Amino acid sequence: MGTTAKEEMARFWEKNTKSNRPLSPHVTIYKWSLPMAMSITHRGTGVALSLGVSLFGLAALLLPEQFPHYLAMVKSLSLGPALIYSAKFALAFPFSYHTWNGIRHLV
Secondary structure, X not given: OOOOHHHHHHHHHHHHHHHOOOOOOOHHHXXXXXXXXXXXXXXXXXXXXXXXXXXXXXXXXHOOOOHHHHHHHHHOOOOOHHHHHHHHHHHHHHHHHHHHHHHHHHO
């Protein structure tokens, strides 16, 4: 009679343990490259943009006031120019990076 799946798996893991082979694919065998990092960043910016747009839309539906009210509230905080430009960059960079990286991928 044949062996069970449990016995086969036990034999497989015992063989791998004795030979000290890494699991494949193993993170330590890959050398990080620019395309790999750009792909991961592209996925991250895509998820962040998707969540941001979803949360903004949900807020627009659920918050009691209209957008100009909240804009005036932010203006009344009198934030410095460095903080304002940093916030603008934090909003614009993921969008532009994701867009241009998507175009690069399509080309």
